[in-house]
Amino acid sequence: MIEVKNVYKKYKKKQVLKDMSFTAEKGQITCLIGINGAGKTTIMKSIMALTPFDRGEILIDGKKINKDAYEKITYIPDRLTMLPNYTIAESFEFMADFYKAWNEQRATELLSFFKLNQQDKLSSLSKGNAAKVNLLLGLALDVDYILMDEPFSGIDIFSREQIANVFTSHLIENRGVIITTHEINDIEHLIDKAVLIGDGKVLREMNVEEIREMEGKSVVDVMREVYVG
Amino acid sequence: MNEYFKLVNFEVRRFSKLFLTLIVAVTVVQIIGAFMTSFNFMERVETTMAQKQLGESEYVLEYGAYNFQNFIFSEYFILSIVFAATILVIYVFFIWYRDWLGKSSFIYRLLMLPTARRNIYFAKLTAILLFVLCLVGVQIALIEVVQQIIHGIIPDQLRVDQSKAYIYSFDVLSFLYPKTPLLFILLYGLGATVVAVVFTAILFERSYHLKGILLGAIYIIISILVIAIPVIIQDITGYLYLNEIIGLTAVTSILTLGVALYLADYLLKRKINV
Numbered sequence: 001m002i003e004v005k006n007v008y009k010k011y012k013k014k015q016v017l018k019d020m021s022f023t024a025e026k027g028q029i030t031c032l033i034g035i036n037g038a039g040k041t042t043i044m045k046s047i048m049a050l051t052p053f054d055r056g057e058i059l060i061d062g063k064k065i066n067k068d069a070y071e072k073i074t075y076i077p078d079r080l081t082m083l084p085n086y087t088i089a090e091s092f093e094f095m096a097d098f099y100k101a102w103n104e105q106r107a108t109e110l111l112s113f114f115k116l117n118q119q120d121k122l123s124s125l126s127k128g129n130a131a132k133v134n135l136l137l138g139l140a141l142d143v144d145y146i147l148m149d150e151p152f153s154g155i156d157i158f159s160r161e162q163i164a165n166v167f168t169s170h171l172i173e174n175r176g177v178i179i180t181t182h183e184i185n186d187i188e189h190l191i192d193k194a195v196l197i198g199d200g201k202v203l204r205e206m207n208v209e210e211i212r213e214m215e216g217k218s219v220v221d222v223m224r225e226v227y228v229g
Numbered sequence: 230m231n232e233y234f235k236l237v238n239f240e241v242r243r244f245s246k247l248f249l250t251l252i253v254a255v256t257v258v259q260i261i262g263a264f265m266t267s268f269n270f271m272e273r274v275e276t277t278m279a280q281k282q283l284g285e286s287e288y289v290l291e292y293g294a295y296n297f298q299n300f301i302f303s304e305y306f307i308l309s310i311v312f313a314a315t316i317l318v319i320y321v322f323f324i325w326y327r328d329w330l331g332k333s334s335f336i337y338r339l340l341m342l343p344t345a346r347r348n349i350y351f352a353k354l355t356a357i358l359l360f361v362l363c364l365v366g367v368q369i370a371l372i373e374v375v376q377q378i379i380h381g382i383i384p385d386q387l388r389v390d391q392s393k394a395y396i397y398s399f400d401v402l403s404f405l406y407p408k409t410p411l412l413f414i415l416l417y418g419l420g421a422t423v424v425a426v427v428f429t430a431i432l433f434e435r436s437y438h439l440k441g442i443l444l445g446a447i448y449i450i451i452s453i454l455v456i457a458i459p460v461i462i463q464d465i466t467g468y469l470y471l472n473e474i475i476g477l478t479a480v481t482s483i484l485t486l487g488v489a490l491y492l493a494d495y496l497l498k499r500k501i502n503v
Contacts, residue, residue: 050340050503052436070343081338083243097235098342123332 001025002073002145002176007046007056009200016042017053018200024193026144026176029167033184033223034197040180041077043197044147047178048075060145071101073145076138078153080130084123088116088133092140099141107140110171114162128159135163145176152186160186184219194219196226203227232344236352241359244320248360251316252367255309262305263375267382270295274387285386295388297396300375310401313364317357321424324353325431329503336503346497347490350428357424358417365405372396415479419456422482425489426452432493436500448492452485 002024009017017039024030032040045051047058049065060069082091088111095102111118114132125133131151138146152160166172167190181187184194188208196204203226211217278288300306328336339349379388397406407413430445437444454461459477463469469477 045503048341049498050337050501052500052502067343067345070341075337075341077334077337079334079337080332081334081341083335084332094239098232098344100343 001059001061002047002178003057003059003062004043004047005057005059007043007053007058009042009046009051009053016200017046017056019056020197020201021056022195022202022205024145024176024178027174028192029172029177029179029187029190030193030195031184031187031191031219032178032180032195032197033182033219034180035182035227038197039200040197041149044075044077044149044178044180047147048073050075071099071141072143073147074138074141074143075147076134076149076151078131078150080122080134082122082133082137085121087119087121089118091122091133091137092118095137095140101142103140103142106142106171107136110136110140113166113169128155131155132159132163135166139166139171143175145178146172148177148179150180150182152181152183164190184223188219191219194222196223198227232342233348233351236342236344236348237355237359240324240352240356244324244356244360247316248363251313252364255313255364255367256371258305258309258312259371259375260378262303262309263300263378264382265305266300266303267295267379270299271383271387285384289387294386295379295383297376297379297391298399300379301396301399301401307401310368317360317364320360321357321427322431324357325428325435329435334503340497340501340503346501347494350432350490350493350497354421354425354428358421361417361420368405372402415475418479418486419482422456422486422489425486425493429489429493429496432496432501436496436502438502452489455485456481 004020004022006019006021007017008015008019020039020043022030032043034040042051046053047060047065058065060073063069065073082094086094092102092104092107095107096104114129114136116129116132116136120129122130122133131153135148135151138148151163155163164186167177167187179187179191191208194204194206194208195202196206204222206222208219211219211222274285274288274292277283277292278285283291328339340346342349397403397408404416407416426449430449433445433448434441456478458481459469459474462477463474
């Protein structure tokens with residue numbers, strides 16, 4: 001389980017995270033929902049120790065993040081994290097070289113799933129294909145937790161569908177996923193838990209299935225209540 | 230340790246094309262320089278000898294023979310060295326900023342590698358040192374080549390053949406190739422310390438942004454002052470012998486290097502911001 005406990009961060013006089021707390025369990029898809037600037041990306045980076053926070057605690061399976069944790073958890077930001085002059089094949093080599101958790105078979109499987117060509121240079125890829133490569137590099141790691149930042153942002157509808165299909169496939173099964181989006185429609189039917197964020201804090205944390213069954217509301221209904229009032 | 234070597238290999242390969250181009254450029258310029266200084270000299274000799282009806286030995290007596298300084302102090306040699314040094318100095322900064330700036334978000338990947346983050350720092354530092362040493366090695370080989378070219382163009386009686394020890398005692402070369410192994414270690418150790426200090430200052434900037442520029446600048450000034458303590462003491466008191474100054478500078482450099490590594494480790498682990 002990923003536990004975010006009272007995380008507080010101030011940047012240039014602005015309180016970016018105000019004692020944010022939530023949990024994300026293994027085997028579930030947790031969606032962080034909020035408008036731009038709500039603190040979604042900052043909390044993801046904080047989980048991965050890519051940005052510091054002033055107080056609070058983040059635990060992954062009960063432990064603070066350390067170098068070995070990067071074999072257990074990965075982060076897929078909304079941009080390519082590989083050298084632009086590399087081909088997809090060279091990216092695979094790099095990952096295989098540094099990560100014990102790299103699963104070459106799964107990478108090849110994903111390559112055909114996304115219909116990508118190994119010899120393509122990353123810098124020459126369309127935005128949609130670059131997003132797919134990014135996703136591929138994260139999903140091909142045998143990790144317990146995957147953090148995805150806006151995987152649907154600015155890409156065409158067919159690429160969105162392909163990426164959304166990943167969530168219902170065995171590629172995600174049994175893993176803990178935290179995904180951020182401000183366009184919930186693409187994945188509403190896929191998520192187990194929604195964490196509504198606004199102004200650096202958690203406004204509501206809910207089990208999507210429960211809300212649907214007990215209150216007959218969709219995530220969008222609850223969002224309307226929370227954000228519009 | 231294994232990850233450190235992989236990262237060194239990765240950093241070296243990343244700069245290898247540009248570095249090879251740099252080596253080719255330096256080589257070409259210096260070889261052209263060897264030909265040009267030799268041909269110019271011979272032209273001057275032949276013109277003067279014809280005009281003044283002199284023999285070779287008379288020319289040498291009156292105007293002096295060609296010696297290696299003609300090449301070392303030519304624009305070909307000096308500019309090529311300055312050019313190579315400038316590229317490497319720029320790369321000391323670029324080796325970090327290339328991972329952050331422009332379209333690249335490669336720093337995300339580097340910081341998420343399952344290895345101690347200090348290995349990234351050590352790998353970049355090692356890569357810079359390897360480039361410097363490689364360039365120095367190429368320069369040693371080039372001096373041999375240049376000498377052969379000069380020997381091929383200028384007849385024995387018109388040139389002074391100097392010993393290697395004498396050639397390497399010239400200002401620029403004595404700095405590149407210190408006389409003793411101990412001096413070599415001290416000089417290049419000091420160079421490594423300076424690069425480490427600049428790296429740590431860059432990490433200050435990357436961690437604290439605008440405030441980091443100020444912190445980095447203050448940190449660089451303090452580091453220079455610490456390294457220079459023996460020289461400052463000597464300036465004020467005049468009590469120290471040269472060996473003592475060198476010994477004490479080695480101590481202050483090691484101290485500065487230790488602090489740079491400690492701070493870099495802290496910043497990479499706790500404060501870095503992508």
